[in-house]
Amino acid sequence: MNTFIPRFLLLTLSLASLSSLVFSAETTPDYFFIIFQWPKSKCESKEGCCLPKKGKPVLNDFIISEFKGVYAQEGSVPENCTTTTKFQPSKIADLVPNLGRYWPSLTCPRRDSKKLWKEEWVRYGSCAESVLDQHDYFAAALRAQKQINLLKLLGDAGIIPNGKYYPGEAINEAVRKAGLxxxxxxxxxxxNGLNTILDQVFLCATREGNKYTCPGAFWICDSRNGNKVKFLKP
Incomplete structure (x- = not known):
């Protein structure tokens, strides 16, 4: 198994950020990381989860955790870029029903998901403003979530949320067959204190929200369990 983690992925996994003096809203990302989360894993963790004050998030499908631009030449995922554009909920009003379902806030204490969307826009959307305005940024993330359809993609390979363990290699093979x-x-x-419950899955998308073949290498969270991960029941 190839356990090499490319530089840009290491930066992403460690949530590295670069100075806004280096990256501004005029910087153009090459593609985007779309990070999916399995809600049950968060809700059954010590951290726990709280449903948002408004909206009905899906808890039996992967939700969006983050959508952030990758700048291949610099090998970086910048954050909090210089911008004069403030987050305006009215700009994404038509997207709110689907954002509430597929990009909800599950943090505790319970809060309105709009606070999460504001944080994501300031942190990552601001760094893609040269190609995506606020509406297009969130629309692209939703489009990628729908187009990839990670739960179905894994299910077609026999990997379903049933509380059983699945080899990381099997998950990777399913993703590769889908052209991702x-x-x-x-x-x-x-x-048992082992990091073996599937939590987040890193995939890639174009700025339009279309599928994109991630240029990184396969990486699984834990090798202490034979590279197997438990896929919790919803």
Whole structure:
């Protein structure tokens, strides 16, 4: 198994950021990381989850955790870029129903998901403003979520949320067959303190929200369990 993690993926997994003096809203990303989260993993963790004050998030499908631009030449994922554009909920009013379902805030204490969307726009959307305005940024993330359809993609390969363990290599093979390149998977601890519960899946998309072949290498969260991860029931 190839366990090499490319530089840009290491930066992403560690949530590295670069100075806004280097990156501004005029910087153009090459593609985007779309990070999916399995809600049950968060809700059963020590951190726990709280449903938002408004909206009805899906808890039996992957939700969007982050959507952030990748700048291949610099090998970076910048954050909090210089911009004069403030987050305006009215700009994404038509997207709110689907954002509430597929990009909700599950943090505790309970809050309105609009606070999450504001944070995501300021942190990552601001760094893609040269190609995506506020509406287009969130619309692209929703389009990528729908087009990739990660739950179905895995299900077609026999990988379903039933509380069983699945080899990381099987997850990666399913992703590769879908033309999405190699996958990176992060996990949470199980009852034995091992990081083997599937939590987040890193895939790639274009700025239009279309599928994009990730140029990184396969990486699984934990090798202590034979590179297997538990896919919790919703």
């Amino acid at each position: 390149g190699d996958v990176a998977v992060t996990c949470r601890e199980d009852e």
